[in-house]
Amino acid sequence: MKKSLFVILIIVSSVSVFSQKNLNLDELAEKHTLKSMPLLYDLLSIPNDANFPEDIEKNIVWCEKEFQNRQFKTTRIETETVPLLLAERNVKKAKKTVLIYLQIDGQPVDTSKWHQANPYTPALKKPFNDSWEEIDWSNITSYEDDWRVFARSASDAKGPAAMFLAAIDAIDENKINPNFNMKVIMDFEEELGSPRLPKAVMENKELLKSDMLVIFDGPMHITNEPTLVFGARGIATATLTTYGPIVPQHSGHYGNYAPNPALRLAKLLASMKDDNGRVIIPGYYDGIELDETTQELLQAVPDDEEEIKERLQIAGTDNVGTYYQESIQYPSLNIRGMQSGWIDEEARTIVPSWARAELDLRLVLESDPERLISLIEDHIVEQGYYVIDRKPTKEERLKYDKIATFTHEVSYQSFRTDYSSEVGVWLRKALIKAFDKEPIMERMAGGSIPISPFVVTLGIPAVLVPTVNRDNNQHSPNENLRLGNYRLGIKSMISILSEEM
Known part of the structure; x- marks a missing residue:
């Protein structure tokens, strides 16, 4: 009896090992895509x-329901607003614990700008005359790679979350047991800057304790080849407001007399950068040194600069760096939006009462965000402005010719992981197994994700595995997910989940 049981266990074990070694990832990914x-x-x-x-x-x-259905234990990590959600699945004799980050929330929508009735009703579309033609979902069984699903968060980042669940189903169906524990942390306020995340991580260090962090988020390299990204810039935001008359005034009566806050704001913003797009505030780029080894890593990324410009439809570029990868190694100072008065069909002949610019600063490890904010504020003062953090009073308006309101918030810092880290080596092996070629290795992504609280507080390395198409319109109307990327994303995740530590 005991001998028979032993033989059965040997057979089951052999089947499990065999299925992992001879897995047809393409067939499995195709099956679980549909x-x-x-x-x-x-x-x-x-x-x-x-x-x-x-x-x-x-x-x-x-x-909660979907992860529990896949034998994950779920825990709500409460915050002052909405909770984070942790899903855990452990295995016997696990060698490591992998923390996996998924983003579930999305940007707001302006339905008037979407080419479908509702951004939350996914639309299946195929290319048609340099545009997109909506087709019935019944066609999905014979989909083509260039067809797309249009919906808010299709790419950023519910698509990757669905890929992960599909990959879990695939390994479970094939009795593939990872030799590591999984902790999946789901963020529901990423698009707000994850303001509650740092405190939540600090207060739940033991619950979140892991050996490494894998982030399923972001677009692949522009070539749409398998990609690993070993860092991301952090982000801070600022709001700058200048003032004119207390209420908008008739431009015939008071033009040439009442100072125009839009003009003042434009000149103030223009004083921060040169014509090449470089910040000219002294000290802004201090501490950024790209040595020969770093330059070699950056130049190994197969960017086609002409293709990038063609996709963006721009004739030239800013010269913060001499090429794309170099440019995103520096902190940025971006005008993300401006407003003053009215435009288009609502345009009025007035001198506006105020002008406002929303700024974002993409951060790198070498730059202290509070220092950068201080440099900007000091620069505004040097341009002759009385700077406050609120609306000016009547007394202040009458006393100071040039007044600016300046407020800011630091969301999170940058992070960066060595290519040779354990998590980097493991993920690289998994992608080579899946695609039979080296993945593109990027030192840092230009965008921002709230990962530094995990890296700093938990003391673990982190790497991004991007899966979605770069031309996905994330944060904009008509966000979409290419179905070929969805399938290859599932393939990548199956390979990662089945790769032994």
């Missing part, structure tokens, strides 16, 4: 603007 389409549709159909907590709760409940 099988997971209802799941992707359902997830994208739930409104997920973090400004509406009642909608976020629906997303949390959905994630």
Whole structure:
């Protein structure tokens, strides 16, 4: 009896090892692409603007159900607003614990700018005459790689979350048991800057304790080849407001007399950069040194600068760096939006009462964000402005000719991981197994994700595995996910989950 049981165990063990070594990743990814389409549709159909907590709760409940159905234990990590959600699945004799980051919330939507009735009703579309033609979902069984799903968060980042669940289904179906524990942390306020995340990580260090962090987020390299990204810039935001008359005035009566705040704001912003797009505030780029080894890593990324310019439809570029990868190694100072008076069909012949610019600063490890903010504020003062952090009073308006309101918030810092780190070596092996070629290795992404609280507080290395198409319109109307990327994303995740530590 005991001998028979031993033989059975040997056979089962052999089958498990065999199935991992001889897994047809392409067939498995194709099968679970189609099988997971209802799941992707359902997830994208739930409104997920973090400004509406009642909608976020629906997303949390959905994630709890789906992860629990896959033998994950779920825990809500409460914050002052909406919780984070942790899903855990342990294995016997695990060698490591991998923390996996998924983002579930999305940017707000302006339905008037979408080419479909509802951004939360996913639309299946195929290319047609340099545009897109919507087709019925019944066609999904014979989809083509260049067809796309249009919906808010299709790429950023519910698509990757659905890929992960599909990959879990694939390994479970094939009795593939990872030799590591999984902790999946789901963020529902990423698009708000994850303001509650640092405190939550600090207060739950033991619960989140892991050996490494894998982030399934972001677009692949512009070539759409398998990609690993070993860092990302942090982000801070600022709001700058200048003032004119207390209320808008008739431009015939008071033009040439009442100072125009829009002009003053434009000149103030222009004083911060030269014509090549470089910040000319003294000290802004201090501490950034790209040595020969770093330059070699950056230049190994196969960017086609002409193709990038063609996609962006720009004739030239800013010269913060001499090429794309170099440019994103520096902190940025970006005008993300401006407003004053009225434009288009609402334009009026007035001198505006105020002008406002919203700024964002993409941060790198070598730069202290508070120092950069101070440099900007000092520069505004040097341009002759009385700077405050609120609206000016009547007395201040009458006393100071030039007044600016300047407020800021630091969301999170940058992070960067060595290529030779354990997590980097493991992920590289998994992608080579999946695609039979080296992945593109990027030192840092230009965008920002709230990972530094995990890296700093938990003391673990982190690497991004981007899966979505770069031309996905994330943060904009008509966000989309290319179905070929969805399938290859599932393939990548199956390979990662089945790669031994």
